[in-house]
Amino acid sequence: MRKLASGTYTYLLLGLRSLRKIMQIVREEMDAAGAQEIDMPFVQPMELWEQTGRRTDYGETLGWFTDRHGRQNVLAPTAEEVVTNLVANEVSSYKQLPLNLYQIKMKYRDEYRPRFGALRSREFIMKDAYSFDATPEGLDATYEKMYAAYCRIFTRCGLRYVVVEAQSGEIGGSGSQEFMIPCESGEDIIVHTEDGAYAANIEKAEVDPPKNSAERQAGDAVPAMEEVYTPNVGSIEAVCEFLGTKPQKMIKTLIHATENGVVVALVRGDHEVNEAKIKSVLGGAAVEMADEATIEKLTGAKVGFAGPQGLSDKVAKLVIDYAVAAMACGVTGANKTDYHVKNLVPGRDFPLEGKNVIVADIRNAVEGDTHGGKKLTFSRGIEVGHVFKLGTKYSEKLDAKFLDEQGGQKPCIMGCYGIGINRILASAIEADNDENGLILPVSIAPFEVEVIPLNNDKAEVRSAADSMYNELRASGTDVLLDDRDARPGVKFKDADLIGIPVRVVVGERGLKEGLVEIKRRTDEKAANVPLSEAVGTVRDILGEMKQALEA
């Protein structure tokens, strides 16, 4: 793999061979799961993206250009629009459903910041599948099939994976799961209970409300709230330092704009608000941070001095995190520039109930939180696959409807399923390697076995190696012959570096006794095997390795 520019790479022979093997496995499992392979355009009309609103949703990550006719074209990052448009034109009856279409193709995302080589590149190969069902039960069945196919794909690629609950986005309530490869260099945070019964992306991980109300009751004795002068001290850290308190004692008052009006969210000073959670608490309306003008108008103070007291009547919703509701008292903004208040008591100084007040889980999980009473731990992973029940978002907007048994018009119920082909290779490399290089599973290694003739100039060595190579090839084994005129050490190091699972060494010394050496990449020492049995032994070893990946 060689870099051309930031986030764009040329794959050379070895990398490409691995990618092809991964694609083949994916293809076989998709076909077996009843999906049909198609090929959709990489360049797509912008109008389609405007119809579904994703031009805005994708924002800057969407790559596009204007052609000579002045038309705008999207460089496809996914293909929901195109496939839904296709189905809208082709499907008119429930008898044509269910339908499951997939493609394995280059995608483009204009990433804010491509990083970690193939893990997050601008161009990448993705298998994307889209299913269309007539009923929710049908979608469930398709989803299950795809889920099972994904498990087989990652197992066959020799990867240890975990499945986590993921944020399901706009269509609340329907399922979404990510397949993650646990690994230090991963970009995603996985949250799971110690027994592994619950695992989720940090975006999604649900947190138990605190159990003890003891602290709350202690709050009854707190004196009335009091304003303090905090000139030019806006941030949490600055206020803590100024007032000699801790972030855990602070209440962050975050003002959000939604299509239904202004929403104020409260989280503890040491917690991070999770907008996706607010969104689902509010029933799916888009949520974003309010701009300065909105905040100043609402609070009458500059940004950084907002507080919940007296605001509940002025906003559409007041959303309070469980952890804030459980606080005895806290420090927050005074709704007055350069002032904060202390001794603010939840329930006394601002409401914890009422028609526009919601107490819920609206923050990211942190160390020490629990789920279902079990402690949550954190680890990193690489997202290699995502299965997602989409519902009717796209089929409604793009008019993919069919007539059901009663003759009624219904939108198709969709699911979508992605696999990052490059990421599978990248995670296999990250997951297993040593100081000598890669250790690749036989199913995705560029070659299964490498034959190394040590003394190329010796005719008998050369001919023994050649005939082994030819025999292995003839028997359908993926074999590489290193016939370079190089020193032995160079060949050994290279074979190790590129992760070839099995290595056969043909040397003058061994050949005198009719022996060659066979060594797995993971073996300490090589085994001597009679030349006549070598091909059979190699095939047995490969057979075992492949067997292990089917289990």
Add this chain to the structure above:
RNA sequence: CGGGGCGUAGCUCAGUUUGGCUAGAGCGCUGCGUUUGGGACGCAGAGGCCGGAGGUUCAAAUCCUCUCGCCCCGACCA
């Protein structure tokens, strides 16, 4: 887009602070010879618009301005 860093031989980098000899090293590459079971050795060589443009100066890889590219951190993410 914000913050930081780096652009000198194919690669990794020194030299830049304090302007001054013919711009260097290791690895790689070419030729010849000796070697040959875990990245050999000797000898001889090739290889540079010091990222680009402009400026200061007797003199610029070195100082100034602008620009382009790359890396790292952050913000974003169906």
